Amino acid sequence: MHDFIERITAYIHWALFLLLETLSGFLLFQYNHYQGSVWFTQANAVAAMVHEWEEVALAYLRLPEENAALVRRNIVLQQQNDLLRHGNLPTSLLRKGDTIASFTLPVNETGEAYSQIEARIIDNSVRKRDNMLVINVGSDDGVAPEMGVVSGTGVVGIVSAVTSHYALVMSVLNSHSSISCRLRGTEYFGYLKWKGGSPLRACMDDVPRHAHIKKGDIVETSGFSAVFPAGIFLGRVAEIKNSSDGLAYELEILLSTDLANLRHVSVINNHSKAELDSLLSQ
Amino acid sequence: MAWALLILLFQVLVLDQVHPWGYGAPLLCPIIIITLPFGTSRSVALLWGFGTGFIADIFAGTSGISSAALTLIAFIQPPLLELMAPRDTEEAFRPSFAVMGRWKYLWFISQLLLIHHLVYFALEGFSYFYIKDIAISMGISYVASLLLILLAEHVRKDEK
Numbered sequence: 054m055h056d057f058i059e060r061i062t063a064y065i066h067w068a069l070f071l072l073l074e075t076l077s078g079f080l081l082f083q084y085n086h087y088q089g090s091v092w093f094t095q096a097n098a099v100a101a102m103v104h105e106w107e108e109v110a111l112a113y114l115r116l117p118e119e120n121a122a123l124v125r126r127n128i129v130l131q132q133q134n135d136l137l138r139h140g141n142l143p144t145s146l147l148r149k150g151d152t153i154a155s156f157t158l159p160v161n162e163t164g165e166a167y168s169q170i171e172a173r174i175i176d177n178s179v180r181k182r183d184n185m186l187v188i189n190v191g192s193d194d195g196v197a198p199e200m201g202v203v204s205g206t207g208v209v210g211i212v213s214a215v216t217s218h219y220a221l222v223m224s225v226l227n228s229h230s231s232i233s234c235r236l237r238g239t240e241y242f243g244y245l246k247w248k249g250g251s252p253l254r255a256c257m258d259d260v261p262r263h264a265h266i267k268k269g270d271i272v273e274t275s276g277f278s279a280v281f282p283a284g285i286f287l288g289r290v291a292e293i294k295n296s297s298d299g300l301a302y303e304l305e306i307l308l309s310t311d312l313a314n315l316r317h318v319s320v321i322n323n324h325s326k327a328e329l330d331s332l333l334s335q
Numbered sequence: 336m337a338w339a340l341l342i343l344l345f346q347v348l349v350l351d352q353v354h355p356w357g358y359g360a361p362l363l364c365p366i367i368i369i370t371l372p373f374g375t376s377r378s379v380a381l382l383w384g385f386g387t388g389f390i391a392d393i394f395a396g397t398s399g400i401s402s403a404a405l406t407l408i409a410f411i412q413p414p415l416l417e418l419m420a421p422r423d424t425e426e427a428f429r430p431s432f433a434v435m436g437r438w439k440y441l442w443f444i445s446q447l448l449l450i451h452h453l454v455y456f457a458l459e460g461f462s463y464f465y466i467k468d469i470a471i472s473m474g475i476s477y478v479a480s481l482l483l484i485l486l487a488e489h490v491r492k493d494e495k
Binding site for chain 1: 351384389
């Protein structure tokens with residue numbers, strides 16, 4: 054009996070090893086699904102708080118770049134403003150009481166304005182296969198899953214889970230990300246995907262071979278899904294390649310947004326999305 | 336303990352934000368497991384491995400990946416250290432350049448770190464077949480981590 058117990062205790066580390074590796078495996082498969090719980094991700098309360106302190110401490114150091122980005126964004130907004138003023142969009146479409154900040158985005162097909170919720174990125178990664186961001190707004194600020202996130206220079210990602218004060222955003226740089234896009238000025242559309250590697254390059258699949266494409270063409274959101282309004286900048290065509298089956302083109306896209314160096318973003322709140330969703334599910 | 340916390344903080348706050356040429360990132364956490372003292376009970380070592388990995392995972396959003404990799408090297412560290420320890424040592428010691436000799440310790444670190452990186456990047460790239468990208472990330476991260484660990488070991492030596 055004594056011998057038996059001794060033998061068991063001598064091998065207990067094997068059992069513990071297997072147990073802990075199984076537990077790791079469980080965490081790996083259970084929580085790496087971004088739709089799952091937010092408890093074991095960067096968006097849980099403790100981790101988010103630490104990241105927020107870090108963000109606050111470092112924000113000061115990056116003020117010069119921030120300033121430059123704001124100026125650039127200002128220019129974009131001015132151009133948008135100009136379009137609105139001289140374009141065909143009747144100003145009556147704008148919702149009453151909208152401030153300048155919430156009216157800079159175009160209106161959607163159903164005639165309602167998208168509004169923006171300003172947010173700061175408090176945690177970000179670009180080195181993984183499935184990158185996620187954490188932003189400092191949550192359900193209390195009106196953020197809900199499936200909302201689009203954009204920066205001054207283009208699309209950033211889609212909200213995948215929210216807590217009351219934080220939201221976990223699936224970055225464009227995520228193998229599960231697939232954003233409906235089109236070539237500006239044409240009707241050719243496809244999906245923007247990221248296949249790893251450089252955080253500045255993504256690809257657009259399924260572009261028909263009869264499409265006339267040249268390097269430098271602009272790729273923008275198609276507006277087919279209610280997540281992003283049409284016409285938001287994604288990037289430019291950097292290279293035109295044949296798809297693996299040879300039936301279509303695969304475009305390499307140079308993304309307009311440097312996700313590795315991003316601080317301020319906006320969450321797009323499409324007021325009619327719920328309506329559209331219920332229509333589509335009927 | 337304080338040393339481990341310092342390493343973890345540095346990993347989470349600084350290194351997780353560093354991406355040399357857009358690839359990989361230096362991983363300093365393994366040093367906590369690599370330098371577990373000679374004579375540490377194997378079960379205690381495993382708990383250290385899993386605990387360190389679990390915390391690193393939560394902050395980096397890589398749930399399960401670090402904990403799996405660090406638990407594995409925590410499993411291997413005690414027997415490997417026993418194998419490579421100087422014959423004449425009886426009492427517990429913390430692996431270091433001073434005790435084990437320069438090349439032997441470097442070899443000790445390199446082996447454990449390599450195993451850690453193989454598992455870490457295999458799990459991270461799981462189900463994606465971009466072998467080239469994964470290999471580049473792993474290579475860059477491996478070299479960066481190794482240099483950092485050597486640097487950290489020198490800092491620790493100077494403190495004494």
